[in-house]
Each structure stands twice: as C-alpha cells, then as structure tokens.
Amino acid sequence: MALSGAKASSQSFAPSLGIASTRSGVASPNLSVSLTSWNPTTFCRMNWKSLTGDQKDIRVRSGESRLASRQRVVNECAATLRAEIVSRNQNVKSRDMPEETERLAADEAGITRAAELLASGALVAFPTETVYGLGADARNGLAVAGIYEAKGRPCFNPLITHVSDIGRARKIARFPEAVLPFIRNGWPAGLTLVVPMRERNGISSLVTAGQSTVAIRVPVWPAAKALLRAFGGPIAAPSANPSGRISSTTADHVMTGLRGRIAAVLDDGASSAGIESTIIGLRDEEPVVLREGAYVVPDGVPRVTSPADVSSGVDSPGQLASHYAPSGLVRMNARVAEPGEWHLGFGDIKGNATLSHDGDLREAATRLFAAFHEADARGVERIAVAPIPDQDLGRAINDRLRRAAAPRPGLGQGGQPCG
Numbered sequence: 001m002a003l004s005g006a007k008a009s010s011q012s013f014a015p016s017l018g019i020a021s022t023r024s025g026v027a028s029p030n031l032s033v034s035l036t037s038w039n040p041t042t043f044c045r046m047n048w049k050s051l052t053g054d055q056k057d058i059r060v061r062s063g064e065s066r067l068a069s070r071q072r073v074v075n076e077c078a079a080t081l082r083a084e085i086v087s088r089n090q091n092v093k094s095r096d097m098p099e100e101t102e103r104l105a106a107d108e109a110g111i112t113r114a115a116e117l118l119a120s121g122a123l124v125a126f127p128t129e130t131v132y133g134l135g136a137d138a139r140n141g142l143a144v145a146g147i148y149e150a151k152g153r154p155c156f157n158p159l160i161t162h163v164s165d166i167g168r169a170r171k172i173a174r175f176p177e178a179v180l181p182f183i184r185n186g187w188p189a190g191l192t193l194v195v196p197m198r199e200r201n202g203i204s205s206l207v208t209a210g211q212s213t214v215a216i217r218v219p220v221w222p223a224a225k226a227l228l229r230a231f232g233g234p235i236a237a238p239s240a241n242p243s244g245r246i247s248s249t250t251a252d253h254v255m256t257g258l259r260g261r262i263a264a265v266l267d268d269g270a271s272s273a274g275i276e277s278t279i280i281g282l283r284d285e286e287p288v289v290l291r292e293g294a295y296v297v298p299d300g301v302p303r304v305t306s307p308a309d310v311s312s313g314v315d316s317p318g319q320l321a322s323h324y325a326p327s328g329l330v331r332m333n334a335r336v337a338e339p340g341e342w343h344l345g346f347g348d349i350k351g352n353a354t355l356s357h358d359g360d361l362r363e364a365a366t367r368l369f370a371a372f373h374e375a376d377a378r379g380v381e382r383i384a385v386a387p388i389p390d391q392d393l394g395r396a397i398n399d400r401l402r403r404a405a406a407p408r409p410g411l412g413q414g415g416q417p418c419g
Contacts, residue, residue, distance in 0.1 A: 045074055048073065056070070059073050103255070114231075122146075123147060126227050126237070129224075131248055132253070132254050133240055135227075136237070138204060139202045141204040147237075157243075160215045162217050164229050171198070173197055179195060187218035190273055193280055194281035239276060240262075245325060246325065248369070281304075289301055326383060328375055332405055333386075334387075345386045346364060355367045368400060
C-alpha cells in the first residue's frame with residue numbers, strides 16, 4: 001500500500017497492515033479489525049507527528065500550506081487504512097479475541113509461542129536483567145503503535161530497540177569511536193546506547209519518534225536473548241507498565257498494569273537489577289549519560305539527566321519529568337515519616353519497609369519498584385523514602401525517586417498520548 005506522495009517503506013507514512021486491533025495488543029492476519037476499537041485517523045495523525053520537517057515538506061503540494069497538507073495526508077492515510085480493514089474483514093474469517101493475556105513459561109515452548117505472537121504483530125512482555133519490557137516487532141509500524149496505545153505513552157517519547165547481538169546492532173546503527181569503549185569487551189548488562197541510525201535499517205519511524213538516532217540495547221538475560229534469537233529480528237520495548245507508572249520487575253507486576261491490553265507475558269521470575277538500563281548518547285561527538293540506570297558509568301562521563309521539558313523535545317527514552325510513579329505521592333530524603341506516610345527505609349533508617357537493611361545500593365535498586373508496587377497494593381497515599389547516597393547505583397535510584405516525586409499533570413507525561 002502506498003499513499004499519494006509517499007514511498008511505501010518502513011520509514012514512510014505507509015505501514016504494514018498485517019495485524020489487527022492494537023487496543024488488545026493481539027494481532028494476526030486471521031483476525032478481523034474493529035474500527036470501534038482502533039481509530040485509523042488517530043494512528044495517521046500519530047504517524048504525521050513522527051515525521052521530520054523534511055519528510056513533511058516533500059508531502060506539501062504546490063500552493064498548499066503545511067496545515068492543509070497535514071489534513072490531506074492524514075485523511076488519505078485514514079481512508080486507505082479503512083478500505084484495507086474493510087477488505088480484510090470481508091476476506092477473512094473473524095474469530096473472538098482472547099479475553100485473557102497469556103502467561104508463558106520461559107521454556108522452549110513459551111519462547112516459541114512468544115516469538116510467534118511477535119511475528120504476528122502482537123504485543124508480548126518479556127523479562128530482561130533490568131525490568132520487564134513490552135515488546136513489538138520494531139519493523140511493524142502498527143505493532144509499534146500498539147505499544148503506545150497499550151501504555152498510553154506519548155508518541156514523542158522514543159522506544160528502545162533490543163537485538164540479540166552486536167552484529168545485529170551494527171546493521172541498524174552506526175557506532176562512533178567515542179562509544180566503542182563501552183562495548184569493546186562485549187555489550188554489558190543494563191546499557192542502552194543512543195547512536196545514529198543507518199539508512200534503510202527497517203526500523204519503524206514510530207520507534208525513534210521520527211529522529212535520526214536510535215536507542216539500542218543487547219540484553220544479557222538468557223530468556224530475553226533466547227526470545228530475540230527465536231524471533232529473529234529487532235524488538236522495540238519500553239518498560240511493561242502503563243506510561244508514567246511503576247516499572248514491572250515481575251510478571252505479576254505486568255499483569256497488574258497491562259492484563260487484557262497485551263497478548264502475553266513471558267514469565268521468568270524477578271529481574272535481577274530491578275531498575276531500567278543506563279542510557280548513554282552523544283553530545284558534540286562525546287559520550288554523555290542521558291539516564292542513570294543499572295550500568296554504573298564512571299564519574300568522568302558528563303551527565304545530561306535533568307528531566308526534559310517536553311516542549312523542547314525528548315531525544316531519548318526516560319527523560320520525562322514525571323515517570324516511574326506509584327499511585328501515592330512520594331517524598332524524598334525523609335529520615336522520619338510524617339503522620340499518614342508509609343516510610344520506606346534504607347540502612348539504619350528502618351521504616352515500615354526497607355530498600356536494604358545493610359545500606360546495599362544494589363539491593364536497594366532491586367527492591368525500589370517492588371516496594372512501590374507493594375505500596376500500591378496496600379493503598380498507600382503518601383510514601384516517604386529515606387535518604388539514598390547519591391553515588392554509583394544511588395544516582396539511578398535518586399533519579400527514579402525525583403521523577404516519581406515530580407508533579408503529575410494527568411498521568412504525569414506533560415502531554416496526551418499519540419493522536
């Protein structure tokens with residue numbers, strides 16, 4: 001399928017239509033698409049937002065304003081999608097969508113099933129060493145759109161692309177000399193690099209939010225590597241939780257937040273790090289830390305980790321001011337709880353629960369999101385967190401606490417989901 005004035009490629013406005021409703025996250029050529037559960041106009045507007053200025057300019061006809069061009073292209077895109085959906089529904093046998101998200105064991109059968117679902121365009125949550133990710137085929141624009149819809153994630157917020165090894169990463173992206181020291185001895189656990197994309201890399205522009213860079217990662221968790229090998233392609237995956245809320249470190253957490261919105265979760269127990277990957281990008285051709293995380297970066301590498309003003313643009317995942325938030329309000333650096341607060345301790349500060357009795361930062365990182373999930377399960381409205389040393393993994397813990405404690409307009413995203 002191609003639209004007027006647009007080439008049909010993975011970087012264009014014309015996505016593959018080999019999937020069904022993105023609301024349930026379930027997709028297959030054998031399933032029908034419901035126009036009541038998936039809005040083509042919303043999807044096409046989201047695609048327009050993901051285009052660069054140059055990509056938008058080439059779609060403007062002579063004597064036509066940018067606004068008029070936007071409306072025309074969106075209308076043409078939506079009409080084409082509706083026609084394709086109607087045609088598909090007339091030519092395939094409809095069957096009921098599954099009512100429940102599948103829970104798959106991380107064995108050969110479960111991994112094979114998860115790979116099949118991803119290949120059909122469905123959404124599958126899977127474990128990594130950091131947190132659980134919500135995966136979709138990174139080459140399938142409609143499947144990737146399903147991630148944004150299932151999470152309620154703003155479309156200006158890019159996703160991380162996961163691949164099975166460095167060789168596959170090099171087919172998607174270029175790795176400037178400045179970042180090579182980080183991966184020279186193999187890709188370390190818990191590291192994401194934001195690097196320039198190669199042309200014709202096959203990645204949907206929705207993954208990168210229309211940018212020229214891609215956030216890429218090679219997970220070391222055995223079940224994640226096995227899934228990537230079985231699938232045989234790149235998987236786009238943010239954390240497997242509703243946008244702005246607590247990241248999931250177990251399959252139970254995934255089911256609490258996304259049950260019924262995704263096709264399956266691959267259950268391999270608790271993530272070992274319990275906190276998201278560190279993100280390193282480039283500024284003036286030099287490496288900078290864009291998000292603190294599970295991979296500890298030496299002190300000499302500059303940090304650009306202050307929360308993003310979304311009006312000025314987000315060029316990496318994990319930059320929104322309000323993120324990783326439990327239902328209750330969070331107060332940091334609390335040595336003593338105030339009346340009505342549930343106190344989360346550390347070291348000598350015991351609290352109602354603790355991140356680590358021994359003051360171990362690695363244990364605290366592993367426990368942080370689990371503790372937030374516990375607070376939600378208890379219906380806690382106010383959470384006080386003991387001071388955490390701002391060093392090594394403590395930097396990442398404090399980063400997550402600052403974002404969890406930030407003001408929350410709506411769901412704390414500073415903008416509406418795509419569309």
